Amino acid sequence: MEIVQVLAFGLLLGGVYALLASGVTLIFGVLDVVNVAQGAFLVFSALFTWQIWDAFGVEPLLLIPVMGFLMGVLGWGIYRGMVMRVAPQGPGMTVLLMFGVALTLEGILNLIFGNKFKSVTPPYFTESFTIGQLVIPLPQLISGVLGFLILGGIYAYLRLSWAGRALRASAQNKDGAALVGISSVKSASFAFAIGAATAGVGGVLLSIMYPIYPATQYDWIARLLGIVVLGGFGSIPGAVIGSLILGMTEAFANTYLPQWSSLFFYGTILLILLFRPHGLMGAKTREDVA
Amino acid sequence: MMANLRRPRVFIPVILLVLLALIPIVVQDSKYQQSVLIVCFLFAIMASGWNLISGLAGYVSLGHSVYLGIGMYTGAILGKAWGVEPMFLIPLGAIVAAAVALVVGIIVLRTKSHAFVIITIAVLLSFQLLAANLKKLTGGSDGIIVQQPSWAVDLGTKPYYYVFFALLVLTILLSAFVMSSRLGAGLVAIRNDEGKAASIGINTTVYKVTAYVLSAIPFGAAGALYGQYLGFVNPLGAFAILTSVYLVLAALIGGRGTLWGPVLGGFIVAIANEAATTISGGVSARVLIMGAILILTVMFMPAGLLPSISSMIERRKAKRQTVKFIDQASIASSLSDVDTTLIAPRPHRRDHAGDAVLEVRNVVKTFGGVDAVGGVSVALQRGSITGLIGPNGSGKTTLFNCMTGTIRPTSGQVILAGNDITSERVWTRAHDGLGRTFQITRLFKSMTVLDNLVAPLERTSARQMVAGRYTGDEVERARDILEFMGLQEFERQNAAALSFGQQKLVELAQVLMLRPSVILLDEPASGINPTLIEKLANVIRRLNEAGTTVLIVEHNIPLVLSLCDHIHVLAEGKILTSGSPEEIRNDPMVIEAYLGPDHMLEAPGV
Known part of the structure; x- marks a missing residue:
């Protein structure tokens, strides 16, 4: 039974990771930019959620559309203002740029919130959901399920809408996409x-x-990027698979060997890369054909 | 060496280094200055080390401070166990860091640059976790108190100062050595275009791993010393990501890929950091300031200080110089008579071939459900010029890429000189006598024509890696080949400054440096003017007379017909027909494949 419990935990954790990692892999697929600031973005959002919840007692889940929209606008601004100008110098420089953005955000958050842990604890924080012997804390359940649902929504949107098709076209061939408008x-x-x-x-x-506190951004970005490397750059299904692997490893390690959970994951990445340098779902592209 | 000392870019830094060495002796009570300068030295050492892999080869590592931490722990743990001051364990720190880098490098450098960046962060965080959890060895998060120095108290920090200084000088010498060697040239080639570098015989894996290991050595050495200097070692301090930020920033500000840029940058960042600490205090402010400086540098001064200054000086100089006019016609006509040994293929160790030098047997390549090449067998007769033609989408390029190793066939074999090379790496093929050019030229744009020509390698050997960039007979042969092609005027030009047609000739010259037995030419005549096409045809004929086998993939049918002994026509992934130029010219199947079935019926004028 313990195994089932662990599997359920892993699956739910994987849902949140999958959503976050898809953002990284999407940006990479379309722009060739490794967004190392994703960890800082999410810490930024989490701390502002805490602030609003703490000050006004607003139900945090209601903030999902608000924070999604705000970070979207911020991302749009960062792209227009900075990434677009640096992009011609190649991926090495955009990585450094995004690293600078991550540090700047961390510094700003440090000044505003200080270097202390902040937890959002709504009334259901300590409640759990029970099916038979399976006990799942409610926050885990809500986050995991919502993570999968929202990612499913984004994926469907990219697959079915005109804008999504344009994005995918641009990801595959920028010049070709430009030619068709x-x-x-x-x-x-x-x-x-x-x-x-x-x-x-x-x-x-x-x-x-x-x-959460500002410097946890490093843990998050290391996990997210690990997932993306594992799944294969630019592949959303790859990001989902990588997230599930990470979710499971962490859930197992947390139960049996708590201190070593991240190391297990990094170890898994290195092992898989030894055999598949392009990740699980990453295709080797035809680099030579000009 | 002595002659070099007259040049400002050599003597200015040397004078500054001598002044630095004098500071503790000349300045009274310089304890504070020493402590600031020690951090400057440390940053300069790290930035220079990082520069070897990230500046020269272009593989940006964001977790390189891991090797500083490894050096710190090596010194602290072994020093405690053996009762030695970590300072004396500096060489061991370097060795352990190099060994870890070798293992990490072999795994990590198989991935392309994006994944590399990320894994370097993961490696850093992994070591932080290891150090925190291996309590018996490392003392866990509490860390290890390091034995204090045994020297007299009134010496103060002077011994540290001088040992750090010595490490800095050694690091500078190491990077100067790498930059002037073939290894350095190869790394710059990798940064410019990794696939192309492999195609001219550079074993990119060995080169990158070597650079990665070398780059870890200064970190490991400095780490052993730094741990003792701080007096204690703990996981968060030793494996801090902020240290990586500082050193990346240092190299970036000073100028990546240059010798003195990272050193200068190290001093600037260390002093700025000291100023930020005294003015604002607090880590948060420093993170914010460093982040902002990183953004501003990337956006407004991406090349770094030193390269920006030197390009400014060069622009000044260029204004005063007149540009020499080079007559295009003279390039096209001059094809000086040279000794054919210059362009003759070299004998290859593994040549067991009979008549066929290069052969593909039943090669199939499928992309998804499409058979781009559906079972092709072709043999290139020794000493022949063979043409491969066919309409767009007939599978020419795919077949070509299977031969060069850019893609691996789904099934079938590629045989070079009697050896199966189907799964050989691109550079091994180059070593075994296969040369190729690209349809869109892929010269190393930041390098001069001469540097492009001396970049190819006929084998991978340690001796060659440490050899000077311009030593050996390669330079002489490169000049001879340029003269043979009529390109000697362009020797010092940057490859990017040449016209497309000239670049095609230079690329062919570059391949000739490998003395290949087979040359594969991918649409050599596309996009260049008729005079140069003629010139190219002459070069190909001369090469062939000297004993080189040539394969041409081309759309220019008159050129193929006039040049080739034998022609294969590819259509829809299969060989449609083969024969002499005469046979191909009159073959109705070929005309149909190119122009469609109705062409014969609707001849012009009817």
Whole structure:
């Protein structure tokens, strides 16, 4: 029974990770930019959720659309103001730029909130949901399920809408997409906004599960990027699989060897990369054909 | 060396280093200055080390401070166990860091640059966790108190100062050595275009791993010393991501890829950090300031200080110089008579071939459900010029890429000189005598024409990696080949400054440096003017006379017909027909494949 319990935990944790990692992989797929600031984005969102909840007692889950929208706007602005200008210098420089953004955000959050853990504890924080012998804390359940649902919504939108098709076209071939009238700047800003919005939403979901402080951004970004590397860059299904692997490893390690959980995950990544350098779902592209 | 000392970019830094060495002796009571300068030295050492992998080869590592931490723990743990001051364990710190870097590098450098960045962060955080959890070895989060120095108290921090200084000088010498070696040239080639570097025989895996290991050595050495200097070692301090930020910033501000840039940057960042600490205090303010500086540097001065200054000086100089006019016609006509040994293929160790030099057997390549190449067998006769033609989408490029190793066939074999090379790496093929050019030229744009020509490697060997960039007979041969092609005027030009047609000739010259037995030319005549096409045809004929086998993939049918002994026509992934130029010219199937079935019926004028 313990195994089932652990599996359920892993699955739910995977849901939140999947949403956040999809944002990273989407930005990479469309723009070739590794967004190392995703961790800072989500900490930003989580701390503001805490602030609003603390000051006004607003139900945190209601803030999901608000924080999603706000982070989306921030992401759009960061793309237009900075990333777009640095992009021609290649992925090495955009990584450094986003690293600078992450540090700046961390510094700002430090000044506002200080270096202390903040936890959002709504009334249902300590409640659990019980089926037979299976006991699942309510925050975990809510976050995991919402994570999957929102990601499903985004995925369906990318698959079915015109805008989503334009994004995917631009991800595969920028010049070709431009020829058929898709503005690469517009689709790139859109992708960046959606990627950042997932951090806005994910930040709210994480805020009811974990205590957060500014420097935890490093833990989060390491996990998210690990997932993306594991799943294969640019692949949303890959990000989901990577998230489930991470969720499961962490749930198992937390139950049996609590201190080593992250190490297990990093170990898994290195092992898989040894055999599949392009990740689980990453395709090797035809680099030579000009 | 002595002659070099007259040049400002050598003597200015040397004078500054000498002044630094004098400070503790000359300045009275310089304890504070020493402590600031020690941090400057440390940052400069780290930034220079980082520069070897991230500046030269372009693989940005955001977790390189892990090797500083490894050095710190090596010194602290072994020093405690053996009762030695960590200072004496500096070489061990370097060795342990190098060993860890070797293992990490072998795994991590198989991935492309994006994944590399990320994994370096994961490696750093992993070591932080390891250090916190292996309590018996590391003392857990509490850390280890390090033995204090045994020297007389009135010496103060002077011994630290001088040992750090010595490590800095050694690090600078290491990076100067790497930059002037073939290894350094290869790394810059990798940064420019990794796939191309492999195609001219650079074993990119070995080069990258070597650079990664070398870059960890200064960190490990400095770490052993730094742990003792701080007096204690703990996981968060030793494996701090902020240290990585500082050193990346230092290299970026000073100028990546240059010798002195990271050193200068190290001093700037260390002093700025000291100022930020005294003015504002608090880690939060420092994180904010460093983040903002990183953003501003990336956006407004991405090349860094030193390269910006030197390009400014060069622009000044260029204004005073007149540009020499180079007559295009003279390039096209001059094809000086040279000794054919210059362009003749070299004998290859593993050449067991009979008549066929390069052969593909039943090669199939499918992309998804599409058979791009559906079972093709072709043999290139030794000493022949073979043409491969076919309409767009017929599978020419795919077949070509299977031969060069850019893609691996789904099934079938590629045989070079009697050896199965189907699963050989791109650079091994180059070593075994296979040369190729690209349809869209892929020269190393930031390098001069001469540097492009001396970049190719006929084998991978340690001796060659440490050899100087311009030593050996390569430079002489490169000049001879340029002269043979009529390109000697362009020797010092940047490859990016040449016209497309000239670049095509240079790329062919570059391949000739490998002395290949087979050259595969991917649409050599596309996009260049008729005079240069003629010139190219002459070069190909001369190469062939000297004994080189040539395969041409081309759309320019008159060129193929006039040049080739034998022609294969590809259509829909299969060989449609093969034969002499005469046979192909009159084959109705070929005309149909190119122009469609109705063409014969609707001849012009009817």
